[in-house]
Amino acid sequence: MENIILTGDRPTGRLHLGHLVGSLSQRVQLQNSGQFDQIFIEIADAQATTDNSGNIQKVKDNVIEVALDYLSCGIDPSKSTIFLQSEVPELSDLTFYYMNLVTLARLQRNPTVKQEITYRGFDNSIPVGFLTYPISQAADITAFNANIVPVGDDQLPMIEQTREIVRTFNRLYGETLVEPQAVLPQNVVCQRLPGTDGQAKMSKSIGNCIYLADSPEEVRKKVMSMYTDPNHLKVSDPGDTKDNPVFIYLSAFAKDEHFAEYFMNKETGKLEYKNLEELKAHYERGGLGDMKVKKFLNFVIEDTLAPIRARRHYYEQHIPEVYQILFDGSDKARKIAAETLQRVKRAIGLDYRNDIELINDQCIKYGSEPITYSSDSEKKIR
Numbered sequence: 001m002e003n004i005i006l007t008g009d010r011p012t013g014r015l016h017l018g019h020l021v022g023s024l025s026q027r028v029q030l031q032n033s034g035q036f037d038q039i040f041i042e043i044a045d046a047q048a049t050t051d052n053s054g055n056i057q058k059v060k061d062n063v064i065e066v067a068l069d070y071l072s073c074g075i076d077p078s079k080s081t082i083f084l085q086s087e088v089p090e091l092s093d094l095t096f097y098y099m100n101l102v103t104l105a106r107l108q109r110n111p112t113v114k115q116e117i118t119y120r121g122f123d124n125s126i127p128v129g130f131l132t133y134p135i136s137q138a139a140d141i142t143a144f145n146a147n148i149v150p151v152g153d154d155q156l157p158m159i160e161q162t163r164e165i166v167r168t169f170n171r172l173y174g175e176t177l178v179e180p181q182a183v184l185p186q187n188v189v190c191q192r193l194p195g196t197d198g199q200a201k202m203s204k205s206i207g208n209c210i211y212l213a214d215s216p217e218e219v220r221k222k223v224m225s226m227y228t229d230p231n232h233l234k235v236s237d238p239g240d241t242k243d244n245p246v247f248i249y250l251s252a253f254a255k256d257e258h259f260a261e262y263f264m265n266k267e268t269g270k271l272e273y274k275n276l277e278e279l280k281a282h283y284e285r286g287g288l289g290d291m292k293v294k295k296f297l298n299f300v301i302e303d304t305l306a307p308i309r310a311r312r313h314y315y316e317q318h319i320p321e322v323y324q325i326l327f328d329g330s331d332k333a334r335k336i337a338a339e340t341l342q343r344v345k346r347a348i349g350l351d352y353r354n355d356i357e358l359i360n361d362q363c364i365k366y367g368s369e370p371i372t373y374s375s376d377s378e379k380k381i382r
Helices: 017-033 045-051 056-073 090-099 104-109 111-120 133-143 153-173 216-224 245-253 256-262 276-285 290-316 319-348 356-366
Strands: 004-009 038-043 081-084 148-150 181-183
Touching: 004 017, 004 133, 017 038, 017 056, 017 148, 017 245, 038 056, 038 319, 045 056, 045 133, 056 081, 056 290, 056 319, 081 319, 090 133, 090 319, 104 111, 111 133, 111 153, 133 153, 133 319, 153 181, 153 319, 216 290, 245 276, 245 290, 256 290, 276 290, 290 319
Parallel strands: 004 038, 004 148, 038 081, 148 181
Antiparallel strands: none
C-alpha cells in the first residue's frame, strides 16, 4: 500500500504561528522526508462557505492568502499537490454517500464540532453544512486514499469520525476505503499553541494570533502585549512558566543557538542562559522580568519568520504563478477523486454504466434483447 498524506486548512483567514508549529512545519518535514508516495494539501474553500455564506468574498480573498502561506513556509508544488476543494466536485458526491453512515446524534457529540459551534455562537442556528463538516473531511481524506493525516490534537475527534465512516462503509459494502491514522507534532507544546491573550487556543475567529504574514512591527507589538503570569507583579516575584504563553511559545520555537546568539555577553564571552531550562529556572525563582523574556521571544519569532517573509515576497510578485499551481493541483486531485468515487459507487451498487449484468437481468425480465457495449470507453449500448 502506498503512503499518502492528506491535510489542509479552511481559507477563513491568514495562517498563524499555531498553524506553523501545529501542522505546516510538520508538513514540510514529511514532504522532504522521501517516505511518502503522494502528499495532498487542500484549501477547503467549499467547506469554508458553510459558515460564511453571506461573505463569500472573504473566502475567495483568503484562498490566495493561505496559498501564499503554504508556499512561503516551504510547501513545494513539485513534491506536494495543493488543490482547491471547490474544484473537485467528486468530494461533494462522496460526502453525500457517507452522510447515510452517520447519525445526527453522533455529529452533535463530536467535541471539535461542539467547540467550533460555541466559538461561532451558532446556538440553535447551526448551518447543516457546518454540522456535517466531519463527513466532508472524511470524503476529503478517503478520496485520495490517504492513510496519514497530520493534525493538531484538537482535530483527533475528526479523524476518529473518519475512521468510523471507513469501517462502516467497508463492513457494509466490502473493503473499499483506506482507514487513516492521525500524526501529531512530536513536540507536545506544538499540538495546541495558546493565544497571545492566554486563551487555550490561538484562533483566527478570536483574533489572538501572530500571523505568518505579520510585519516585524506587528509581531513586536503583539509579543510585547502578550499575557504572562498575572501574579508576577515585580521582577523579584517568583513566576509561573507552565501556563505562561510567553514560555510556551519559547518551548515551541526557541533553539539553543538562539540563546548563544542573544544572551552572549560580548565582554566576558559567557552565556547568561545556555538554554530554555536555565531561563525558566531564573523566572521561577524570581529576579527575571517579563520584558526581558518578551524581547527574547520577539527575537526568536523574528528569526523564525524572516525566511518565510522572504519567500512570501517572491510569490506576492508572481500571483499568476500561484493560481496556476492551484489549478494544476486541482486537476490532478480531481482525477484521483473521480477514480475513488467510481470505486465507491461500484461498491454500493450504483455503477450503472459498468453493470452489464444488471441491465441484462432487466432485459431478461422484460423480454428485451441482451446488450453489449460498442466500446469500453464510450459505454454506448448497441
